[in-house]
Amino acid sequence: MLSAKHKTGLVFFPAFDWAISPTHPEREERLLYTQDQVFEEGILDIEGIEEYRPDLVTVKDVQRVHFCVPSVWDVMTESHFISAGGAKTIGMAVMDKRIERGFALVRPPGHHAMRVVHGARGFCNVNIEAIMIEYLRRAYGINKVAIVDTDCHHGDGTQDIYWHDPDTLFLSIHQDGRTLYPGSGFMQEFGGPTALGTTLNIPLPPKTSEEGFLYITENVVLPILEEFKPDIIVNSAGQDNHYSDPITNMNFSAQGYAKLTSLLKPDIAVLEGGYAIEGALPYVNVGIILAMAGIDYSKVREPDYNPDRIRQSKDITGYIEKTAETVLGLWDQRVSIGEKVRGKDKIAERTRRLFYDTDNITENQKESLMVCPDCSGALRIDSTSSRDKHILAVHIPRDACHACKERGYEWYDVKPHGYDIKFLQDRPQDKYLEDHKGKE
Amino acid sequence: MIIGLDVGGTHTDVVLIGDQGIERETKVVTDHSNLFKTVLTGLEKVTEGIDHKKINRIVLSTTLTTNAIVQHKLAPVGMIVAGGPGIDPEYYRTNIDYCCVKGSIDHRGRETEPVNPSEIKQIRDQFRKKDIRYVGIVSKFSVRNPQHELTINEILGNSFDKVFMGHRISGKLNFPRRIATVFINAAVYPIHKDFFEAVKRSLNKKGFTMPIHILKADGGTMTFDSSVDFPGQTILSGPAASVMGSIAFASRDEENLVLDIGGTTTDMAVLIDRVPVLNALGIQLDGYKSIIRSLATQSIGIGGDSHVCIENGKLKIGPERLGPALAYGGPSLTPTDALVALGIIPELNKDKSILGLKPLAETLNLSLDQTAQKIVDQTCNEIVKNAHKMVREINSKPVYTVHEVYEDYTVKPKKVLVLGGPAQHFAPNLEKLFNLEVKVVPRWSVANAIGAALARTTCEVTLFADTEQGKASAPEENFFRNVSQLFSKEDAIKIAYDLLKEKAIKRGADPQDLDMEVLEDLEFNMVRGFYTTGKNIRIKVQVKPGLIHGYDQISNS
Numbered sequence: 001m002l003s004a005k006h007k008t009g010l011v012f013f014p015a016f017d018w019a020i021s022p023t024h025p026e027r028e029e030r031l032l033y034t035q036d037q038v039f040e041e042g043i044l045d046i047e048g049i050e051e052y053r054p055d056l057v058t059v060k061d062v063q064r065v066h067f068c069v070p071s072v073w074d075v076m077t078e079s080h081f082i083s084a085g086g087a088k089t090i091g092m093a094v095m096d097k098r099i100e101r102g103f104a105l106v107r108p109p110g111h112h113a114m115r116v117v118h119g120a121r122g123f124c125n126v127n128i129e130a131i132m133i134e135y136l137r138r139a140y141g142i143n144k145v146a147i148v149d150t151d152c153h154h155g156d157g158t159q160d161i162y163w164h165d166p167d168t169l170f171l172s173i174h175q176d177g178r179t180l181y182p183g184s185g186f187m188q189e190f191g192g193p194t195a196l197g198t199t200l201n202i203p204l205p206p207k208t209s210e211e212g213f214l215y216i217t218e219n220v221v222l223p224i225l226e227e228f229k230p231d232i233i234v235n236s237a238g239q240d241n242h243y244s245d246p247i248t249n250m251n252f253s254a255q256g257y258a259k260l261t262s263l264l265k266p267d268i269a270v271l272e273g274g275y276a277i278e279g280a281l282p283y284v285n286v287g288i289i290l291a292m293a294g295i296d297y298s299k300v301r302e303p304d305y306n307p308d309r310i311r312q313s314k315d316i317t318g319y320i321e322k323t324a325e326t327v328l329g330l331w332d333q334r335v336s337i338g339e340k341v342r343g344k345d346k347i348a349e350r351t352r353r354l355f356y357d358t359d360n361i362t363e364n365q366k367e368s369l370m371v372c373p374d375c376s377g378a379l380r381i382d383s384t385s386s387r388d389k390h391i392l393a394v395h396i397p398r399d400a401c402h403a404c405k406e407r408g409y410e411w412y413d414v415k416p417h418g419y420d421i422k423f424l425q426d427r428p429q430d431k432y433l434e435d436h437k438g439k440e
Numbered sequence: 441m442i443i444g445l446d447v448g449g450t451h452t453d454v455v456l457i458g459d460q461g462i463e464r465e466t467k468v469v470t471d472h473s474n475l476f477k478t479v480l481t482g483l484e485k486v487t488e489g490i491d492h493k494k495i496n497r498i499v500l501s502t503t504l505t506t507n508a509i510v511q512h513k514l515a516p517v518g519m520i521v522a523g524g525p526g527i528d529p530e531y532y533r534t535n536i537d538y539c540c541v542k543g544s545i546d547h548r549g550r551e552t553e554p555v556n557p558s559e560i561k562q563i564r565d566q567f568r569k570k571d572i573r574y575v576g577i578v579s580k581f582s583v584r585n586p587q588h589e590l591t592i593n594e595i596l597g598n599s600f601d602k603v604f605m606g607h608r609i610s611g612k613l614n615f616p617r618r619i620a621t622v623f624i625n626a627a628v629y630p631i632h633k634d635f636f637e638a639v640k641r642s643l644n645k646k647g648f649t650m651p652i653h654i655l656k657a658d659g660g661t662m663t664f665d666s667s668v669d670f671p672g673q674t675i676l677s678g679p680a681a682s683v684m685g686s687i688a689f690a691s692r693d694e695e696n697l698v699l700d701i702g703g704t705t706t707d708m709a710v711l712i713d714r715v716p717v718l719n720a721l722g723i724q725l726d727g728y729k730s731i732i733r734s735l736a737t738q739s740i741g742i743g744g745d746s747h748v749c750i751e752n753g754k755l756k757i758g759p760e761r762l763g764p765a766l767a768y769g770g771p772s773l774t775p776t777d778a779l780v781a782l783g784i785i786p787e788l789n790k791d792k793s794i795l796g797l798k799p800l801a802e803t804l805n806l807s808l809d810q811t812a813q814k815i816v817d818q819t820c821n822e823i824v825k826n827a828h829k830m831v832r833e834i835n836s837k838p839v840y841t842v843h844e845v846y847e848d849y850t851v852k853p854k855k856v857l858v859l860g861g862p863a864q865h866f867a868p869n870l871e872k873l874f875n876l877e878v879k880v881v882p883r884w885s886v887a888n889a890i891g892a893a894l895a896r897t898t899c900e901v902t903l904f905a906d907t908e909q910g911k912a913s914a915p916e917e918n919f920f921r922n923v924s925q926l927f928s929k930e931d932a933i934k935i936a937y938d939l940l941k942e943k944a945i946k947r948g949a950d951p952q953d954l955d956m957e958v959l960e961d962l963e964f965n966m967v968r969g970f971y972t973t974g975k976n977i978r979i980k981v982q983v984k985p986g987l988i989h990g991y992d993q994i995s996n997s
Contacts, residue, residue: 001727002531017841022965023972029964032976035840036547040581041526042616045721045729053838054845078842246969282547286526299528303544303552 004048005294009093009102011054011086012038018079018108020358025247025275026108026123034105037282038289049293050099054086054106057131061088063432064134065161066126067116067393067423069385070436075117075125083108087132087270094232094267095140101292103237103269104128105285111151111236111272112182114160116393118385119359122153122182129236129270130161133168136232137398138430143167146230148221148264149174150213150257151238151272152248154185158236159199164369164376165397166195169228173216175241175250176203181357187326190334192369193342194376197334200224202327205319206249209312210256212320213241217263220324224331235266239274239284243310244302247275251310254280258287258297266292279304345371362386374401378408393423400428441494442991444893445482446501446655446681447475450703453889454482456490457991465886475504476635480642492647501655501677501892504635505628509675510726514627515574518567518600520560521619522579522588524553529580532616534623534728537572539563541592548906549584549913560595568599574629576622578606580615584904586915602629607915609670610722610731611902611980617722617731624728625672632671636664653897653948657723657734659684659716659985660898663948672732676723677892679737683709683716684891686857686881687987690714697827697853699870701860703745704761706823708830709737710851715984717834717851733900735985738830742822744862748773748815750803757819766796773797778815779865781808820869827856827874859884894991897949900959900982903936908966908974914939929963929977936979944983955984 014031021027038044044051059072061084068075083106090102110129112122119125133145147162149155149172162168177183191199202216225233239245241252261269269288274281283302290297312320330337342348348371354363363385370377379395396408405428412424412433422435441458447470456464466485471478479500487495508514518537523529524544541563543555567575575596579588586607593603604625606618640652653661655677667674682700690696690711700707710717716735723734741759748757749772757775764770767780767789777793779785787793794808801811835850856874858867859881871878881887903919905912905927912923912932917939923931937956945951960980965972 002527012838012840014840015842016962016964017843023967023970027965027967029966029976032964033547036581036613037526039613040547040615042532042614042729043527045614045616051838053836056845078846082842082845278546278548283525290527296528296531299523299525301525303525303546305525 002046002295004046006100006292007048007050008289008293009050009052009090009099010044010289011052011089011102011104011106013054013082013086013106015079015082015107018077020120020123030107030275030277031105031281033278034281034285037286041286043286043289046293046295049289052089052093054082055089056081056085057088057135060432061131061135062126064138064425064427064430065115065130066113067381067391067425069116069118069389069391070421075119077125079108080125082106084110084126084128084131087128087268088135090268091132091136092139095136095142101267103289103292105271107271109238109272111149111155111158111238112153113157114354115395116363116365116381116383116391118363118387118389119356119361121157121356121358123273123358124157127157127161129158129234132268132270133234142231144228144230145169145232145234146171146225146228147234147236148266149236149238149272150241150260151236152240152245152250153181153238153273154201155236156182156184159185159189162195163199164192164195164379166198166376167399169198169200169224169230171200171202171221171224173202173204173213173221175248176205179206180248187323187330190330190337193338193348193371194369196338196341197331200327200331202323204250204323205316207251207312208316208320209251209310210253210259210307212312212316213252213256213260214263215320216324217260220327222263223328232267233264235261235264235269236272237269237288238272239281242274242276242280242284244276244279245274251312253305253307253310254283254287254300254302255305257284258291258300261288261291342371347371370404370407372401372404375399375404378404378411380411389420390418391421391423392417392419395425396427398427441490442497442499442893443483443486443495444499444889444891445479446678446888446892447478447503448678448888452478452482453886454486455886455889455893456486457890457893462883462890465883465889472507475502476638479639483643495648496650497653498643498648498650499653499655499661499892499895500639501681501888502674503678504674505632505671506675506678506725508628508631509624509728513631515630516570516572517623517626518563518572518575519619519623520563520575520577520592522555522592523615524580526580529615529619532619534620537567537570543579543588545579545581545585545588547581547584548909549581551585551587555588555591557595560592564596564599573601574626575600575603576626577603578615578619578622582607582618583611583613583902583915602626609672609916611900611914611916612721612731614721614731617729620728621672621722621730621732624675624730625670628671629668632674633668636667640664651948655681655892655895656898657732658718658898659735659891659895660983661895661948662897662899666947672730675725675732676734678888679707679709679739680735681888681891682707682859683711683735683737684895684985684987685887685889686859687711687714687716687891688894689857689879689881691855694854695851697831697856699823699827699856699858699863701823701858701863701866702743703764703861704741704743705739706742707737707739708827709735710831710834710853712851715986718985720837736834738826740822740826742819744776745770745774746819748775748778748800750800755800755804755814755818757815757822766792773800775815775819776862778812779862781812782816784865816866816869820866820873823866824870824873855879857881859887894987896953896955896983896986896988897944897947898983898985899940899943899947900980901936901940901943903932903939903979905932905977906974917943925974927975929961929979932977932979933958933961933981936981940981940983949983950988953989955986956981957984
C-alpha cells in the first residue's frame with residue numbers, strides 16, 4: 001500500500017463559487033480539473049496525507065501585514081479570508097507538528113499584493129503567504145523564514161513586504177521582467193538598505209526548460225538556503241512556468257515541478273498562479289503533492305509531454321549559468337554592498353508609482369526608512385491613489401529598537417494631519433491602529 | 441407481511457412485521473460454517489403456521505460476503521487495470537493476477553493513449569490458462585468515459601463467467617477505490633450468487649415466490665437479482681441494520697446519535713431528520729478501501745463484555761473480549777460484572793463478579809463499589825468521547841465553496857438513541873455525560889432485523905455533462921446522450937432523476953415511495969481564450985436511506 005514518507009497536509013480550496021469576472025483566468029473553473037485528478041488518483045486516501053478544512057484569517061492577521069485602504073473589509077472578499085486562512089491552517093499544522101509538510105492548494109492567490117493595498121494587482125488582493133508567515137512568527141516565535149517563489153511572474157508583492165526585513169529571505173525565480181508582467185524582479189533588486197541581500201531575484205529567459213530551473217535550484221537556491229539557515233521554507237508554488245501556460249513563455253513540466261519540490265523540500269507550499277487549467281495544473285499539482293509527501297511521482301506526466309520538444313537551447317543554458325554566477329556573486333558580497341549603499345544617510349527615501357492592473361488604480365508612494373544600526377528601522381509610507389485616497393502608513397518592525405519605536409509613534413501622531421486615513425503597525429506589541437477621522 | 445433477517449456474530453435475529461407492527465420475533469444461533477442452514481432455520485421459525493401468500497417481502501442481511509473477505513475465502517480473479525499518467529497503478533495491486541495495461545483517458549474523458557488489443561488478448565489467454573473465471577476491468581477516469589473498459593471487455597469476449605467493469609459500480613472519482621471495489625465484487629461473486637440462489641430455491645420449494653431483497657452497507661436494499669452485478673454492496677450490512685432499526689424512534693428535523701452497545705464493540709452513527717449520514721467515500725474492510733456506499737459508522741472496541749484490567753497502574757477497558765462476563769461463567773472481569781456488582785443488573789452470580797473486582801479494588805485502593813462505579817464511568821466516558829470525536833469528524837468534512845465555508849452547517853445531536861444488551865443499564869450514566877436525552881430503543885434486541893425488514897431500496901446516480909464536447913453521460917447507468925450548448929443544469933437534474941427512478945424501481949423500490957434528493961449540482965462555465973465555450977455540469981442524486989412507508993406503527997408496537 002502507498003504511504004507518505006513525510007506526513008503531508010493539504011488544504012484544498014478551489015473556491016468553486018468565486019471569480020474575478022466570468023471569463024477571467026482567475027475563475028471558478030480554475031481548479032476543477034485539478035480536483036478531478038486529485039480525487040481520481042485517490043491522493044487523499046494515501047496513508048500520511050491529511051486533508052484539512054481551511055480556517056478563516058482574522059482582520060488582525062491581515063493588519064499585521066497590510067495597510068488596507070480604506071479598510072480590510074473593502075479590499076477582501078470572503079474568498080480571500082479563506083485562501084489566506086487555508087495557508088494559515090497548513091502553517092499551523094506544520095508548526096504543531098501534526099504534519100511534516102503542507103500544501104495550501106487555494107485560490108485566489110496573493111504574491112502580487114504589496115504592503116499597501118488600494119485594490120487588486122495581478123489577480124491578488126492580499127498576500128496570503130505573508131499573512132501566514134507573520135501569524136506564525138507571532139504565534140510560534142519563529143524568526144528566520146525563506147520564501148522561494150517559483151511562480152513565472154515576479155513575486156513583487158512579497159518582495160515589497162519583505163524589502164526591509166533581514167530575517168526573511170525572499171528568492172524569486174521567474175520569467176525575465178522585460179518580457180512579462182509585472183516587469184520587475186531584476187537582479188539589481190536586492191533589498192532595502194537595512195536588509196540588503198535578503199531579496200534575491202533570478203530572472204530566467206523565455207523558453208527555460210526543466211534543465212534551467214533545476215540548475216538554478218541546485219546551484220543557487222539550495223546553497224543560499226543552506227547558508228541562510230531558515231526556521232521554515234515557504235514555497236510560493238505558482239505553476240505558470242508550464243510549457244502549456246497561456247499567459248507565459250516558459251517550458252517547465254510536471255516532472256520538473258515535482259523534482260524541484262523534492263530538491264527544495266519546502267515546509268509549506270502555497271499555490272500561486274498557473275492558468276493551463278486542463279493540460280498542466282492537474283498533473284503539476286499531483287506531482288507537487290507526491291513530491292512533498294515523498295511518494296514515487298515517476299509516472300506523473302502530461303499526456304502530451306515530450307521532453308525533446310521543450311528542451312532548452314544551448315544559448316539559454318549559457319545565459320542561465322551566467323545569471324546563476326551573478327546572483328551568487330551578489331549574495332557573497334551582500335555585506336560590503338550593504339555598507340556602500342547605506343552610506344551616511346539617517347533616512348533612506350524612495351518614491352514609486354505603482355499600478356494595480358486588475359483594478360486599474362495608480363498609486364504614488366513616498367517611503368522613508370530609518371537606516372538604523374540597531375534594527376531594521378521604522379518605516380513611513382505616504383501614499384496617494386487615483387481613487388483619491390491619501391494615507392499615512394507607519395510600520396514599526398518586529399525587531400525595532402527603542403528609538404525606532406518612538407520615531408514610529410512620532411510619525412503616526414503628527415497633528416494636525418491632512419490624511420484621509422492614518423495607519424500604524426506596531427509589530428513588537430502586535431497592535432494596529434487606524435485613524436479615519438480625516439482632515440482636521 | 442414482511443420478514444427481516446439479520447445474521448449477527450452470535451445470533452441471527454428474525455422478525456415478522458404486519459400492518460399492526462411486529463407479529464413475531466425469534467433468534468437462532470448463528471452457525472458460521474453453515475449460514476445457509478442458519479438463514480433457513482430462522483425463516484422457518486418465524487413463518488411457522490403462517491400463510492405464505494401473506495408475506496410479500498423478505499429482506500436478508502448476512503455476513504456472507506464480509507466473512508469471505510475477512511477470512512480470505514475469495515475466488516481467483518483476474519484484474520486488468522489501465523492507468524495512464526499519474527500514480528503507478530502497480531501500487532494498488534489487489535492480487536496476483538493483476539495486469540497494468542496501456543490505455544489512458546484524461547479528466548475530461550478524452551482518450552490520450554489507446555488500448556493495445558494484442559496486449560489484452562495475451563492477458564486473456566494467460567487468465568484462461570490459469571482457469572480464472574472472474575475478471576475485473578478498471579481504467580482511470582472510466583466514470584467520464586468508459587470506452588476503454590468496454591473495449592477491453594469486448595476483446596475478452598465470452599471467455600469468462602463474469603466480468604465486472606469499474607464504470608458500472610460507481611460514478612465517483614477514485615481510481616484506487618474503484619480497483620479495490622471491482623476486485624471485491626468479482627472475488628465474492630460466486631459465493632454470493634451460489635448462496636442466494638440456494639436460499640431462493642429452498643424458499644420457492646416452500647411456496648415463497650416473492651423477490652428476496654438484500655440489505656446493503658448504506659442502509660438500503662436491492663433485490664437479489666440486481667445484487668449479482670454488485671455483490672460487494674452487501675458487505676458490512678450488519679451495523680447498517682441496527683441503525684435503520686432505530687430510525688422509527690428518532691426525532692424529525694433534528695440530529696440524533698445512535699449507539700449500538702454490544703458485547704465486544706460499540707457502533708455509532710448519526711441521523712439527521714431520520715436519515716443516516718453516509719460515508720463520503722466508501723466502506724473500508726480488511727485493508728480494502730472501497731467506493732461502496734455505506735453509513736458513516738464508527739466502531740470502537742468497548743462493549744459489555746470488554747476485558748477489564750489494570751495496565752501501568754491504570755484501569756483499562758477493552759478493546760479485546762475474552763468471553764462473557766464472570767457472572768455468566770466467563771473468564772474475565774467485564775463492565776457487565778461492574779453493573780452486576782452494583783446491583784444494577786440483578787443476577788444470582790453476583791459473587792463471581794465481586795470476586796473478580798477484588799484484586800482491582802486493592803490495586804486501585806478503592807472500595808468494591810467505587811471500583812465498579814469507576815469501571816462503569818470509564819466505559820461510558822470512552823463511549824461519549826468517541827461519539828464526540830465522530831461528530832467532529834463529520835463536521836470537519838472539507839468543503840469547496842465560499843458559500844459552504846460561511847454557511848458552516850454543523851451537526852449537533854439533540855438526542856441519543858441506544859440499543860444493545862447493556863445499553864439500558866448504561867443509559868442513565870450516558871445521559872449525564874452527554875447532557876442530552878438518552879432513549880433506549882424499544883425492542884432493541886431485534887432492532888437490526890426490524891431495520892432490515894423496513895429499509896427502503898436506495899441508489900445513487902451521477903450525471904456528467906460537458907457541453908463543449910456536446911455530451912451528457914452517466915456511464916454507471918449506461919446512459920450517453922449528445923447535447924447542445926443550451927443544455928442546462930435543470931435539464932441535467934431532470935435526466936438524473938429519471939435515471940434514478942428507473943434504477944431504483946429495477947432494484948426493487950416501490951415507485952410510490954421514492955424519497956429522492958440532489959446531493960450535488962455543480963455548473964461551471966468553461967472558458968477557452970476569452971470566450972465561454974461550454975458548460976461543465978456535475979449532478980449527483982440519490983434515493984435517501986430510510987424506512988418504507990406504511991409501517992410507522994412499528995414505533996408504537
